[in-house]
Amino acid sequence: MPNTPRSGPDTRTVTAARAGDRQALDRLVAECLPLVYNIVGRALSGHADVDDVVQETLMRTVRGLSALRDPAAFRSWLVAIAVRQVRNRQHDRAVALDRVAPLEAAEAIPDPALDFAGLTILQLGLTDQRREIAEATRWLDPADRELLSLWWLKETGELEQADLVAALGLSTGHTAVRVGRMKKQLEVSRLVVRALAADPRCQALDVTAAGWDAAPAPLWRKRFARHLRDCPRCAGLDRGLLPMERLLYGLPLLPVPPQFDPARILDAVTAGAAPDPSAPGGAHRAQQARRARRAGHGGPRAVSKPVLGSAAAALAAVAVLVGARLAPGLLDEPAATTALAASPAAPAPAPASPGTAGPSAAESAAPSVSPSPLPSPSGSPSAASPAGSASPGAGAAAPxxxxxxxxxxxxxxxxxxxxxxxxxxxxxxxxxxxxxxxxxxxxxxxxxxxxxxxxxxxxxxxxxxxxxxxxxxxxxxxxxxxxxxxxxxxxxxxxxxxxxxxxxxxxxxxxxxxxxxxxxxxxxxxxxxxxxxxxxxxxxxxxxxxxxxxxxxxxxxxxxxxxxxxxxxxxxxxxxxxxxxxxxxxxxxxxxxxxxxxxxxxxxxxxxxxxxxxxxxxxxxxxxxxxxxxxxxxxxxxxxxxxxxxxx
Missing domain, CATH: 3.20.20.80 (Glycosidases)
Known part of the structure; x- marks a missing residue:
């Protein structure tokens, strides 16, 4: 297999940054971002906490750099910090959910746009069996996702076995056992993904799926796995499956969205801004705002974060296959939205406002758009203005x-x-x-x-x-x-x-x-x-x-x-x-x-x-x-x- 170059800073950069070289420190943080982003994003399955944990990991890395004795060990040290921050956040989330009512616990529902498996498929253009592996990761137990994030990077060539062992804090033998168990669950999940995507699908599997809400979950993985084990119709699904290690080797890291700004992290550190959860604009500001709203305090929603910005924007941006410029908490218009203009369809008409007369049926055969529950009699679409005829001020930010x-x-x-x-x-x-x-x-x-x-x-x-x-x-x-x-x-x-x-x-x-x-x-x-x-x-x-x-x-x-x-x-x-x-x-x-x-x-x-x-x-x-x-x-x-x- 080819020797795939790994991302991240080399020992010379680490040494210079540890000595206080600002340019080297800038380069170190920028080169660490892809690795940290991919570890945290996959471990937390794209949860909205990803940006907080990435921020905390990098700030702790910068602050602790002077205590690092061996620059050659920087990579393992960085990965261990990221894993520790992931565990801390998972623990905090579990404790918080134990203390809230079921309705309030619904905030734990992640934005589907943050789904790291989906972003991996879209951004890296995965097809066939590589796509099946990415989809299979959705079915893992939460406890396996942290390990998955490290094992995935090991198999793609970004981490060594020693990095994985050091990050987990386990013996080599215990690490091998855990990895083996996780891989077994992932292999089962690959078969589940393949069975559910089959066309036509096994009718007995449809019976097993009665009551399933179509969301991947470990419990349903186990139910589907029992069916696959006992069903003659599904017995051949494992034919032709390639080893996961072969499929993952050489895959690049998911790119870091441009909203992540290493310079601002360093500015926060050098200004003495400690990652204090209680500080205004701190990493937990969004979480505090949610708690305040639940308590009836009516506090304003946190719209931006001081260092990395919103995970909702950062991760959603990766799903767009064209360049995008992001603002905290939202995804802006892709720069190449008109990439298909070479063979466009007829422009779709825009709806007319209620009470505004639109063209007759003879003028436009497009469907009308009107508010529900009953259609407005004058809800026919008006002719769309030609592209490029936007009024002055277009493209400006909100006043x-x-x-x-x-x-x-x-x-x-x-x-x-x-x-x-x-x-x-x-x-x-x-x-x-x-x-x-x-x-x-x-x-x-x-x-x-x-x-x-x-x-x-x-x-x-x-x-x-x-x-x-x-x-x-x-x-x-x-x-x-x-x-x-x-x-x-x-x-x-x-x-x-x-x-x-x-x-x-x-x-x-x-x-x-x-x-x-x-x-x-x-x-x-x-x-x-x-x-x-x-x-x-x-x-x-x-x-x-x-x-x-x-x-x-x-x-x-x-x-x-x-x-x-x-x-x-x-x-x-x-x-x-x-x-x-x-x-x-x-x-x-x-x-x-x-x-x-x-x-x-x-x-x-x-x-x-x-x-x-x-x-x-x-x-x-x-x-x-x-x-x-x-x-x-x-x-x-x-x-x-x-x-x-x-x-x-």
């Missing part, structure tokens, strides 16, 4: 004084000044009910999320555009509505594998109503997906309130979200919401009532740990008519728009 949140988003259609309004709204993400955003320039403070709107959108071109749009993908829009994507559950399930194959973090179809109803459209879809082993990473929902009294409306909204979460136990994205009464035509609250609801609802949503994102309907507003919109043009917010700008 000073506008609150920014990784959760806060907005539905967007084309209108005069749309790009400038988007930048001013404080939204950290947006979508257009389509796979692209013609005529809308993504500001530096936001990211675009594509959607596969309906059955007609499931094309190779649209899916390629969606893949270029970032790590997330929204599923079908209101399939339970005749005026929207209008799909049966069977139709949606038949097309769902195409969306899964896009390789993105995938949201469920967003039903107009009844997401919590047993036997409803979403319930039947989720049951069917689980039975077939299909992946649904988060639940997308719409909600519109006809009770314009703020306390009652907020209570109705949160009660609905809690009921859906309790039913499916998955993260939730609220992708459309506002106060609009559709019970008798279309009725809007007063501007003051809408603004009061914006303020109260965003605070309530911020307190739900499993609610990962929400999007107001929508950005544009007609100044001559009532609406729920936030901006009448690029610079003029409505009362609701001002409230949304100030929302956390």
């Amino acid at each position: 000073t004084g506008v609150a920014a949140s990784g959760r806060k988003g907005v539905g967007v259609w084309s209108f005069n000044g749309v790009s400038q309004a988007l930048a001013a709204s404080g939204a950290s993400w947006y979508y257009t009910w389509a796979t692209q955003h013609p005529g809308i320039t993504t500001p530096g403070s936001a990211s675009f999320v594509p959607m596969i709107w309906g059955a007609a959108s499931v094309t190779d071109t649209s899916l390629a555009q969606a893949r270029a749009g970032g790590p997330y993908l929204l599923g079908f829009n209101e399939p339970d509505m005749a005026a929207q994507s209008n799909m049966t559950v069977d139709q949606a399930l038949a097309l769902w594998p195409r969306l899964m194959q896009a390789g993105q973090v995938l949201g469920s179809p967003a039903v107009a109503y009844g997401g919590d109803t047993p036997g409803g459209w979403l319930d039947r879809f989720m049951s069917g997906a689980a039975a077939k082993g299909y992946r649904v990473d988060f639940i997308a929902l719409h909600w519109y309130g006809g009770d314009f009294r703020t306390p009652q409306a907020v209570s109705q909204l949160t009660s609905y979200l809690e009921a859906v979460h309790e039913r499916y136990h998955k993260p939730i994205w609220l992708t459309e919401y506002a106060l609009i009464d559709f019970s008798q035509g279309t009725r809007f609250p007063t501007p003051e009532q809408q603004a009061a609801f914006v303020t109260a609802s965003t605070k309530a949503l911020d307190a739900l740990p499993w609610l990962q994102r929400y999007a107001w309907f929508g950005l544009g507003a007609d100044p001559a008519k009532p609406s729920s919109g936030l901006f009448t043009d690029g610079t003029t917010p409505t009362a609701a728009g001002r409230a949304y700008q100030n929302a956390p």
